[in-house]
Amino acid sequence: MLVVNGLRATVGEKEILQGLNLTVNPGEIHAIMGPNGSGKSTLAHVLSGRDGYTVTGGSATFAGQDLLALEPEQRAHLGLFLAFQYPVELPGVNNTYFLKAALNSIRKARGETELDAVSFLRLIKEKLKILHLDESLLKRAVNAGFSGGEKKRNEIFQMALLEPKLAILDETDSGLDIDALRVVADGVNALRSPERSMIVVTHYQRLLDYIQPDFVHVLAKGQIIRSGGKELALELETTGYGWIDAEGLAA
Amino acid sequence: MTDHALMSWLPQLAPAAPAWLATLQAAARAQVQTQIAAPDAEAWRYTSLNHLLEQGFVPIDETITALQPDDLDEVLIPGLASRRVVFVNGRYAPELSATEALPPGVHLDSLRDVLAHDPDAVRVLLTAEPATVPLFMALNLAGLDDGLVLRLDRAAILAQPLELIHLSIGLDQPSVAQPHHLIVLGDGAQATLVERYVSLGAAVYCTNAVIEIQLGRDAVLTHERLQTESQNAFHLSGLSLRQDANSRYQSVNLGLGSRWSRTELLTQFCAAHAECDLRGLYLAGDDQRIDYHLDVNHAVPNCTSRETFKGIIYGKGRAVFDGRVVVAKDAQKSDAAMSNQNLLLSPQAEIDTKPQLEINADDVRCSHGTTVGQIEPEKLFYLRSRGISAALARRMLCLGFADEIIHTLHSETLREHLSEQVGQRLESAPWD
Ligand SMILES: Nc1ncnc2c1ncn2[C@@H]1O[C@H](COP(=O)(O)OP(=O)(O)O)[C@@H](O)[C@H]1O
Numbered sequence: 001m002l003v004v005n006g007l008r009a010t011v012g013e014k015e016i017l018q019g020l021n022l023t024v025n026p027g028e029i030h031a032i033m034g035p036n037g038s039g040k041s042t043l044a045h046v047l048s049g050r051d052g053y054t055v056t057g058g059s060a061t062f063a064g065q066d067l068l069a070l071e072p073e074q075r076a077h078l079g080l081f082l083a084f085q086y087p088v089e090l091p092g093v094n095n096t097y098f099l100k101a102a103l104n105s106i107r108k109a110r111g112e113t114e115l116d117a118v119s120f121l122r123l124i125k126e127k128l129k130i131l132h133l134d135e136s137l138l139k140r141a142v143n144a145g146f147s148g149g150e151k152k153r154n155e156i157f158q159m160a161l162l163e164p165k166l167a168i169l170d171e172t173d174s175g176l177d178i179d180a181l182r183v184v185a186d187g188v189n190a191l192r193s194p195e196r197s198m199i200v201v202t203h204y205q206r207l208l209d210y211i212q213p214d215f216v217h218v219l220a221k222g223q224i225i226r227s228g229g230k231e232l233a234l235e236l237e238t239t240g241y242g243w244i245d246a247e248g249l250a251a
Numbered sequence: 252m253t254d255h256a257l258m259s260w261l262p263q264l265a266p267a268a269p270a271w272l273a274t275l276q277a278a279a280r281a282q283v284q285t286q287i288a289a290p291d292a293e294a295w296r297y298t299s300l301n302h303l304l305e306q307g308f309v310p311i312d313e314t315i316t317a318l319q320p321d322d323l324d325e326v327l328i329p330g331l332a333s334r335r336v337v338f339v340n341g342r343y344a345p346e347l348s349a350t351e352a353l354p355p356g357v358h359l360d361s362l363r364d365v366l367a368h369d370p371d372a373v374r375v376l377l378t379a380e381p382a383t384v385p386l387f388m389a390l391n392l393a394g395l396d397d398g399l400v401l402r403l404d405r406a407a408i409l410a411q412p413l414e415l416i417h418l419s420i421g422l423d424q425p426s427v428a429q430p431h432h433l434i435v436l437g438d439g440a441q442a443t444l445v446e447r448y449v450s451l452g453a454a455v456y457c458t459n460a461v462i463e464i465q466l467g468r469d470a471v472l473t474h475e476r477l478q479t480e481s482q483n484a485f486h487l488s489g490l491s492l493r494q495d496a497n498s499r500y501q502s503v504n505l506g507l508g509s510r511w512s513r514t515e516l517l518t519q520f521c522a523a524h525a526e527c528d529l530r531g532l533y534l535a536g537d538d539q540r541i542d543y544h545l546d547v548n549h550a551v552p553n554c555t556s557r558e559t560f561k562g563i564i565y566g567k568g569r570a571v572f573d574g575r576v577v578v579a580k581d582a583q584k585s586d587a588a589m590s591n592q593n594l595l596l597s598p599q600a601e602i603d604t605k606p607q608l609e610i611n612a613d614d615v616r617c618s619h620g621t622t623v624g625q626i627e628p629e630k631l632f633y634l635r636s637r638g639i640s641a642a643l644a645r646r647m648l649c650l651g652f653a654d655e656i657i658h659t660l661h662s663e664t665l666r667e668h669l670s671e672q673v674g675q676r677l678e679s680a681p682w683d
């Protein structure tokens with residue numbers, strides 16, 4: 001589904017991704033862990049098409065297409081979704097209008113009919129329940145004045161609505177208390193399916209107690225320097241990331 | 252200087268005019284001449300009059316009678332207001348208006364009528380000082396002809412909004428219309444007025460309207476002004492507001508249409524604890540230019556004013572925001588906050604923004620802030636990452652920016668209508 005090969009990307013003069021390899025097959029959940037500043041968000045942004053990064057080498061294919069050649073919205077149409085580490089506040093942009101525009105843009109791009117108002121509302125209420133979100137959310141502006149936890153839940157709510165093929169969750173767990181974490185994890189688990197893959201970026205093993213990953217990767221200095229199963233996350237929990245420099249694994 | 256192009260905007264003085272009116276109009280004429288000879292450099296710093304003068308506008312003494320009520324359909328906003336007063340090219344059009352069953356204490360007349368039958372009544376309502384008003388208000392006064400006279404007695408309430416429509420139709424010659432409205436709310440009276448400027452067709456014409464408003468003690472007026480004229484129209488409008496104690500004036504000024512427009516808002520607090528809230532949204536694109544000039548006078552203590560204007564400028568559009576708040580020496584405890592935020596969508600778009608506070612008292616709360624920015628890339632990316640096209644995403648962000656003003660309109664119908672209008676305008680906006 002997603003094949004990233006030798007991906008290199010810079011911001012300004014600085015090379016952040018330094019030859020990154022990652023393959024995600026349908027239905028798999030991959031956890032990416034790593035120290036602050038190692039390039040996890042950069043990977044998420046480059047894959048979803050954010051401006052400001054220059055890809056200087058390597059490739060990324062998604063659903064058989066050259067992902068890096070596509071506009072951000074085209075990537076979303078193909079089924080890519082990014083749950084932002086820092087969701088953006090959009091004052092004055094009504095949530096319902098936003099969700100409808102997003103869903104119908106994707107449906108249209110896939111040659112499906114746009115949802116009418118009634119079916120849309122029914123669908124949206126069903127998804128709100130999964131995330132234990134109040135309907136008053138629909139009347140508010142997107143993320144404007146939301147608490148940190150509300151913003152994160154809102155990201156997963158959007159994911160539930162848009163039903164992507166591959167979701168990248170960038171530190172969705174940070175800043176969540178244990179109850180909110182459970183709600184978010186339940187929301188994510190409800191979306192697990194043999195066709196849907198996820199890349200879960202996290203700092204803490206904690207989230208992985210709730211969302212069981214198939215693979216765990218350590219990203220450091222712009223590369224995946226170790227991969228393993230769930231037990232790698234447990235190991236990291238005890239060792240921390242201090243060993244990375246000590247072992248001199250990254251350039 | 253009598254051959255100046257602006258002098259030709261003036262009709263002949265009516266021979267039957269009462270002496271006081273003749274005196275007033277002569278004073279207004281003199282002010283026009285003074286202003287032409289030595290224009291107020293600050294007031295005209297960003298705007299050249301040439302484009303306006305080149306058009307050769309002349310007043311047309313002609314009442315348009317050919318219109319049928321259903322000709323109005325294309326400019327009406329369904330569900331907005333059941334009562335409306337329509338002016339066609341500056342003249343009251345009773346056959347297009349709907350003013351039945353006004354509540355008790357609400358009096359609605361045309362200025363022509365009142366001038367003909369009870370001219371002295373107009374005399375007390377006209378408060379604009381011809382010798383001190385800005386150029387185009389003086390021109391309007393000098394050419395005083397018709398307008399709306401709306402009077403609310405003490406405690407009278409006009410609960411349903413009244414729509415005041417300026418409908419303009421092009422004539423063979425580029426014409427100028429100069430309606431002059433007088434709105435007077437007695438103590439404790441309340442009303443909502445939706446003032447609209449619309450065009451039928453796309454001819455070149457000019458409107459130079461003045462609206463004088465007096466609010467008695469505790470009176471409340473909600474005033475929404477929607478300028479959506481054709482892209483060939485020239486638009487000038489002047490507001491002169493005087494507020495008595497405890498009165499509240501809240502207005503929204505939307506400038507979406509016309510090729511060249513200038514709006515002057517002059518407000519004056521006459522007694523304590525009055526509040527004045529001026530909000531505005533302007534959209535200037537293509538070759539449009541749109542100017543706002545605010546002159547808010549805190550002449551007495553304990554009054555509050557808010558000036559909140561936002562602009563979206565694209566293509567080769569140009570806008571001017573020139574806002575001035577003056578706090579007099581004795582006007583202690585004045586509270587004023589002015590802000591002007593602008594979104595520039597193209598490199599050629601231009602805004603001149605000049606907020607000024609002139610504070611002569613020492614115990615006041617006054618602030619002003621200005622921003623000029625572009626659409627923020629991270630917001631745009633957020634929307635696009637959800638599958639929304641760049642063009643729609645930009646429009647959504649502009650509408651989000653505009654919403655702070657639009658959502659303050661009194662009715663849902665109007666809010667939806669205006670969002671749609673802004674959205675449509677932005678659909679044609681070039682993005683770079
Ligand atoms: N827009 C940017 N401008 C400059 N440096 C950036 C930018 N984005 C990321 N970086 C740098 O790239 C490195 C990786 O950042 P990031 O991908 O956010 O790390 P992580 O998500 O793993 O904490 C950091 O050193 C960060 O300072």
Ligand SMILES: [Mg+2]
Nearest residue numbers: 040041085171
């Ligand atoms: Mg990060």
